[in-house]
Amino acid sequence: MNDRGRDAPFDARTLLTSRTDSLREANRRRIIRAVMVTPGTQVSIARQTHLSQATISAVVNELVQEGVFVVDSGEGERGKRVRLGPVRGAAVGVEVNHSSVTVAARPVGAADVEYSTVEFGADQSGNLWFRRAVRLIRETVERTGLTSDHIVSIGVGIPAAIDPRTSRITQVSSSLGWNMTGDPRDQFQHEFSNVPVIVDNEANLAAYGEYVHGVGLDGHETMLYVKASVGIGAGLIVGGLIFRGRHGIAGEMGHLAMDTDGTVCRCGNRGCLETLIGGIRLLSQVREAYAGYRIDSPQSLESLIERAKGGDPVCRRVLTDAARVMGLALAKVCNLLNPEIVVLGGELGMAADLLLTVIEDSMRLHALRGMFDPEFAPVRVVGSELGRQAGARGALSFALQVDQTIPA
Incomplete structure (x- = not known):
């Protein structure tokens, strides 16, 4: 037991300060951090930290005795939920x-x-x-x-x-x-x-946010998250880890070359995906359609999406065309990476109800057939659960x- 007052909180900085360089201290900090990220069972903590069940059990018991952890009641010894006690x-x-x-x-x-x-x-x-x-x-x-x-x-x-x-x-x-x-x-x-x-x-x-707190809670070995807004970016999670590539450039899906004779992109190349379906391009298409008419064009991607949901035929068509191009690009990426699930986030994720079916149909048309074979758990395409908070x-x-x- 410790000599703190019964209700006095622990200082989180102190708990996470390196007192020694021992492996035991490092494992202790790792487990505390895991529970700070999200409370869970000893099984889920082991999955997150990649430590053995024996190590998890020993450290959890020690921290419960100290008052740092609290174990809620549950079925089975390892089915009990571990959470922080009074930690500030x-x-x-x-x-x-x-x-x-x-x-x-x-x-x-x-x-x-x-x-x-x-x-x-x-x-x-x-x-x-x-x-x-x-x-x-x-x-x-x-x-x-x-x-x-x-x-x-x-x-x-x-x-x-x-x-x-x-x-x-x-x-x-x-x-x-x-x-x-x-x-x-x-x-x-x-x-x-x-x-x-x-x-x-x-x-x-x-x-990572979507993997830990959103769609990824269902449990996926590989998840491709697409952030589609002004630009088009992506993040790939493999085994709970972010895949970044040698220079940290992995996931720059917006600069996937879709048309080598297309519009020059601000990156210096031609025909990048962003030049076709980036937010600025989508707004430009709507303005072009309304040119010469006394109709106010949307000034943001969010307002374009709102008008599409309200039935505006031009905005709906622009988004539908963008979804088809997105599906083609995702088919190319998925043929290379073969993720379990694709998550549409960013501002276009707000229009998931309008876009997902079109995206998936386009992916089915252009991706390898085995990707969507119902006998082998086909890749899923879903909208973000965390939205702009991801x-x-x-x-x-x-x-x-x-x-x-x-x-x-």
Whole structure:
């Protein structure tokens, strides 16, 4: 037993601080982090941490005795749900999009997540997103009843490719003119000292969020998440891990060449998928259809989708055509990767009820037949369950489970 007051909370930072370099201490921290991400049974903790059942059982018992963990009643010894006891700390996730920043924050022992979003112009200074993010982090954490001093981790998803070995930016989204180079962690750690900061591509972290808290809860070995908005990105989850590729560029589906003689893309190539079905192109098609008529065109992809759902024939046709092209692109990707499930997210995910059938029909037409053979669990195409919260939620959970401790 410990000498703390019975109801006094543990400090999450202290629990996650490296006291020794022993394997036992590392396993202990890994298990605590897993339960902070999501409470679960010892079986699910073992699946998440890749530790043996014996190790899980020993550490869980030890932490229950200390009061760090609480085990709820359930059927069977390993069917009992393990959750945090009185532990004080906040986890933060940030998603940076082309024109907005979203922050998610929650106490490490709570289920409810606080979200905040601020919009800004895509043509603004490349540092504006950082200033907005810092302010939003502090404001959102305070809404949880905690302060910035209680933050244990910050995950940041940005529209750029991140080298998985160095965390340095290898390539910024071609649709942005921002000067984003070097290691983005440096800026955050200047504002939030002694807080581990994990940075990754925003589509990768949205995929992770959907895998841990959304569609992936059904259990999938491989999941392809497509973030379709102004740009088209994707994240691939294999065995619970994000697949990034050598330079962190894996998943740049928007730059899949669909027409080598097509429109020049801002990446410098021709006929990229984004030039055909990116948000700017879809809005342009609607404006072209309405040119010369006294009809207001939608000014955003969200309003285009709303009008399509309301029966606007032009908006519906533009989205339907985009879905067919998306299906063709996904057929090419799936022929290479053969995932169990494809998740449509981003702003186009809001129109999943209009698009999924068309996407799947196009995939069936162009993909290998075995992909959809009913005898062999055909690939499923579904809409995102987390919607616009996927990126920030994934950033929060991914950073929380990465063991980058501050030495004692």
